[in-house]
Amino acid sequence: MSQTAHHGDTETRRVFVFSVSPWQKRILLWLLPLSFLIVAFFFPLSHILALTFDLNTLTSSNLLLALHVLRFTFYQAILSTVLTLLLGLPSAFLFARYDFRGKSLLRALTAVPFMLPTVVVAAGFNALLGPRGLIHSLFPLSSFNFVGTLTAILIAHVFYNTTIIIRVVGNALSSLDPKLEQAARSLGADSFHVWMNVILPLLSPSLLASSLLVFLFDFTSFGVILLLGGSQFATLEVEIYLRVLKLPNLPLAALLSAIQLGCTIIFSIIYSHFASRSTIQLAPRSTLIKSKTIKQKLFVTLCSVLLTVFFLLPLSSLPLRSLFRLEADRGQRGEIQYGFTTDYYTELFVNRRGSVFYVPPIRAAVNSLGYAGATVILSLLLGFPAAFALAKPTRLERILDPLIMLPLGSSAVMLGLGFIISFGTLLTSPFLVPFAHTLVALPFVIRTLQPAIASIPQRLRQAASSLGASPWEVWKNIDLPMLRRATLAAATFAFTISLGEFGATLLISRPEYPTIPVAIERFLSQPGGLNYGQAMAMATILMLLTLTSILLIEKFRLPNSGEF
Amino acid sequence: MLEVRHIFKTYEGKPLLNDISFNVDTGETVCLLGASGSGKSTLLRIIAGLEDSDSGFISFNGVDLTSIPAHLRDFGLVFQDYALFPHLNVDENVAFGLKMRRLSQSEITQRVANSLEMVNLRGFGFRRVTDLSGGEQQRVALARALATRPRLLMFDEPLGALDRTLREDLLNELRSILNRTNIPAIYVTHDQEEAFTIADRVLILHNTEIIRAGAPVDVWAKPESAFVAGFLGLGNVFEGKIMEKIGSREWKVESRFGIFTVPCEHKHVKGDNVHLLARPLSAAKEPNVIQGVVTDVIFQQDRFRVTLDNGLYVYLPDAAKVGEKIEARVKVECLA
Numbered sequence: 010m011s012q013t014a015h016h017g018d019t020e021t022r023r024v025f026v027f028s029v030s031p032w033q034k035r036i037l038l039w040l041l042p043l044s045f046l047i048v049a050f051f052f053p054l055s056h057i058l059a060l061t062f063d064l065n066t067l068t069s070s071n072l073l074l075a076l077h078v079l080r081f082t083f084y085q086a087i088l089s090t091v092l093t094l095l096l097g098l099p100s101a102f103l104f105a106r107y108d109f110r111g112k113s114l115l116r117a118l119t120a121v122p123f124m125l126p127t128v129v130v131a132a133g134f135n136a137l138l139g140p141r142g143l144i145h146s147l148f149p150l151s152s153f154n155f156v157g158t159l160t161a162i163l164i165a166h167v168f169y170n171t172t173i174i175i176r177v178v179g180n181a182l183s184s185l186d187p188k189l190e191q192a193a194r195s196l197g198a199d200s201f202h203v204w205m206n207v208i209l210p211l212l213s214p215s216l217l218a219s220s221l222l223v224f225l226f227d228f229t230s231f232g233v234i235l236l237l238g239g240s241q242f243a244t245l246e247v248e249i250y251l252r253v254l255k256l257p258n259l260p261l262a263a264l265l266s267a268i269q270l271g272c273t274i275i276f277s278i279i280y281s282h283f284a285s286r287s288t289i290q291l292a293p294r295s296t297l298i299k300s301k302t303i304k305q306k307l308f309v310t311l312c313s314v315l316l317t318v319f320f321l322l323p324l325s326s327l328p329l330r331s332l333f334r335l336e337a338d339r340g341q342r343g344e345i346q347y348g349f350t351t352d353y354y355t356e357l358f359v360n361r362r363g364s365v366f367y368v369p370p371i372r373a374a375v376n377s378l379g380y381a382g383a384t385v386i387l388s389l390l391l392g393f394p395a396a397f398a399l400a401k402p403t404r405l406e407r408i409l410d411p412l413i414m415l416p417l418g419s420s421a422v423m424l425g426l427g428f429i430i431s432f433g434t435l436l437t438s439p440f441l442v443p444f445a446h447t448l449v450a451l452p453f454v455i456r457t458l459q460p461a462i463a464s465i466p467q468r469l470r471q472a473a474s475s476l477g478a479s480p481w482e483v484w485k486n487i488d489l490p491m492l493r494r495a496t497l498a499a500a501t502f503a504f505t506i507s508l509g510e511f512g513a514t515l516l517i518s519r520p521e522y523p524t525i526p527v528a529i530e531r532f533l534s535q536p537g538g539l540n541y542g543q544a545m546a547m548a549t550i551l552m553l554l555t556l557t558s559i560l561l562i563e564k565f566r567l568p569n570s571g572e573f
Numbered sequence: 574m575l576e577v578r579h580i581f582k583t584y585e586g587k588p589l590l591n592d593i594s595f596n597v598d599t600g601e602t603v604c605l606l607g608a609s610g611s612g613k614s615t616l617l618r619i620i621a622g623l624e625d626s627d628s629g630f631i632s633f634n635g636v637d638l639t640s641i642p643a644h645l646r647d648f649g650l651v652f653q654d655y656a657l658f659p660h661l662n663v664d665e666n667v668a669f670g671l672k673m674r675r676l677s678q679s680e681i682t683q684r685v686a687n688s689l690e691m692v693n694l695r696g697f698g699f700r701r702v703t704d705l706s707g708g709e710q711q712r713v714a715l716a717r718a719l720a721t722r723p724r725l726l727m728f729d730e731p732l733g734a735l736d737r738t739l740r741e742d743l744l745n746e747l748r749s750i751l752n753r754t755n756i757p758a759i760y761v762t763h764d765q766e767e768a769f770t771i772a773d774r775v776l777i778l779h780n781t782e783i784i785r786a787g788a789p790v791d792v793w794a795k796p797e798s799a800f801v802a803g804f805l806g807l808g809n810v811f812e813g814k815i816m817e818k819i820g821s822r823e824w825k826v827e828s829r830f831g832i833f834t835v836p837c838e839h840k841h842v843k844g845d846n847v848h849l850l851a852r853p854l855s856a857a858k859e860p861n862v863i864q865g866v867v868t869d870v871i872f873q874q875d876r877f878r879v880t881l882d883n884g885l886y887v888y889l890p891d892a893a894k895v896g897e898k899i900e901a902r903v904k905v906e907c908l909a
Binding site for chain 1: 622649659660669
């Protein structure tokens with residue numbers, strides 16, 4: 010701080026000026042976010058790596074098991090990706106080329122699962138196809154297994170990620186200049202050759218990029234596999250979880266985490282390579298057609314009906330199942346009342362002896378909201394300075410950017426494992442959870458704020474300071490009002506992520522402080538119709554909360570602020 | 574050669590093309606001239622087979638093309654924004670149509686070289702099309718269409734995206750290529766200068782119909798409607814009222830700019846409303862005089878464009894002074 014004095018003719022003013030060099034300003038901006046990342050991410054990561062490269066860890070039996078797990082992880086991820094493409098490509102074509110009734114609604118419907126917490130999706134499929142689900146209850150004689158099979162995992166993955174193909178490939182398809190197709194046809198190419206020689210080559214970067222992204226999500230999937238498949242489907246994620254909580258072997262868990270992180274980093278690098286190539290767009294013009302020929306009509310009808318059924322059934326089964334009693338509940342006295350009931354919801358407020366909790370289950374909702382609130386505050390506090398620095402990054406800061414995004418690439422279960430190894434003694438406190446959630450939410454918060462900050466013209470700030478505003482007043486009167494929407498969107502993002510976070514929370518939350526997703530998992534793993542019904546009720550509440558948040562984010566978000 | 578018969582087309586419920594019929598003969602270049610949105614590009618796409626008409630038919634050498642898809646029509650198409658394939662280089666773009674026709678590699682190589690030679694792009698073969706300038710890209714697009722030796726060439730505002738000098742150069746080259754190859758062509762544009770330069774015959778499209786067709790010199794001499802005269806910028810167009818017949822084909826017409834003696838082939842009676850065209854070029858022998866106070870003078874190389882306070886304009890060989898009151902003898906015609 011320096012002190013300068015201005016000498017006027019009639020008066021002498023003393024003005025205090027913070028003189029901060031640009032370098033010092035940068036360091037100030039980075040101070041909080043970087044220290045947080047070092048403590049909450051890199052410090053635990055170093056513990057994991059240290060444990061991994063211990064001679065006692067790298068035994069042949071551990072390595073063999075890791076290889077086995079890795080192989081299955083790849084297997085299910087590749088299978089899921091192929092199936093997702095199978096549904097996604099015709100759908101992308103449908104949305105990019107055709108105009109039909111209810112199109113925007115159907116498009117929104119296909120995008121919903123991607124933003125839902127994994128427990129909600131798992132509960133939805135369970136409500137439809139599980140042993141206590143609607144189909145089994147309505148047709149008691151049907152004897153198929155869904156929950157606990159590889160099919161369940163694959164279908165849930167397709168359910169989750171089809172929207173990625175629709176968006177990425179669909180966008181590329183609709184921004185293809187239709188004149189290229191017309192030119193090819195006028196030069197003598199039939200439909201087949203137009204696709205093979207013009208459309209597919211031009212789509213290939215976006216096809217590759219979207220497939221890789223889907224693969225990445227399937228590779229790191231945890232909640233879906235644990236809840237719909239069960240722990241016998243040992244992917245890297247599930248195995249880490251098992252080796253932490255069920256068959257404790259922390260060194261093995263660390264080894265698996267390191268492999269997991271290595272794989273995701275490699276895939277992310279390949280992905281960003283193709284993603285940058287796929288963003289080179291041509292004339293962004295789309296010509297939507299109404300289906301005319303019988304073939305086109307058949308395609309549009311079949312495709313849209315299939316999508317509607319596939320996406321609507323699991324989502325609607327959940328609230329439906331939470332409101333209907335279809336079997337005797339455990340411990341139920343008196344005559345069994347089948348049909349409509351609100352018992353599953355009212356039970357949430359009752360503290361029952363011998364129930365899964367020692368507190369009324371609704372406490373989990375209160376905990377979740379508390380954690381989410383803390384996550385919002387923490388991630389905004391850390392995200393704002395980082396987003397400001399990254400909005401106009403120096404050379405050095407460009408290197409920091411991928412480091413900030415790194416927690417996104419590392420799995421949630423691994424974050425939990427890192428916390429357990431590094432802060433074991435603190436695990437009795439409930440305060441670790443918001444820190445873990447912030448780690449997951451921070452990249453989203455930064456990516457939401459950064460373009461908004463960058464879009465404020467520098468000359469507005471210069472004009473304000475030339476009119477006498479101090480740096481603080483510039484920030485308060487220019488930046489903050491203009492960033493209101495982006496801030497709300499970022500806050501809602503953080504809130505939603507915290508509400509639905511499952512992997513890390515499952516590992517580090519105290520049994521007496523469950524969150525909604527953890528509570529759903531516990532309800533589902535308990536016998537009895539009442540527990541099942543309460544799981545459905547909880548999942549319905551979580552789904553509604555998340556859907557509200559999604560609507561809010563869409564409302565606040567800047568148009569064209571990018572995706573994924 | 575090409576026969577277009579009774580084409581009807583509606584767009585979003587409104588008629589776009591209404592009973593369009595015309596021919597294109599061997600070696601002829603026909604220009605479709607019209608304002609944007611007049612349906613001329615749609616007409617072109619219908620002929621190319623890229624879009625269907627509501628009714629009517631198109632035939633080539635007597636063969637009905639209705640059921641023949643675009644890729645089998647053998648018509649070359651050149652777009653305003655080139656539509657080059659960004660994933661292929663110059664050679665591959667030009668070779669595209671030849672590969673679709675399954676020609677031998679040696680034939681393809683030779684034809685690609687010939688076509689590039691024809692558009693003055695020798696040695697450009699391995700360049701990426703995205704690295705070329707607008708003019709070069711349009712030459713590639715032209716070479717690509719020429720390489721297949723189409724039965725008919727179609728141009729959709731091919732020079733619209735280029736600047737003026739480049740446009741004139743390319744237009745002249747195009748003219749000479751069309752003359753040399755003798756390929757019949759349809760050229761769509763909204764620019765009358767371009768149309769008059771390249772066309773053997775001009776069709777003017779307005780309000781869903783062809784309202785005037787003919788050789789450029791005939792259309793220029795006899796626009797036949799107020800719209801055509803205005804659209805082509807032939808002079809001052811205004812309304813008048815028939816006063817009396819003064820000769821076998823001459824009428825006295827009054828207007829807000831004075832009373833004119835106008836030759837006219839049409840049958841009129843006293844009181845009829847007519848449109849008049851006062852050509853801007855001053856001519857000493859003309860009987861009609863326009864007058865007014867000069868408000869603006871623009872130097873145009875060999876003449877001065879003088880605007881009067883009543884809105885009329887006239888070309889004079891010498892500069893007039895702003896504020897000066899002048900008279901000019903001009904040709905006044907009746908537009909029906």
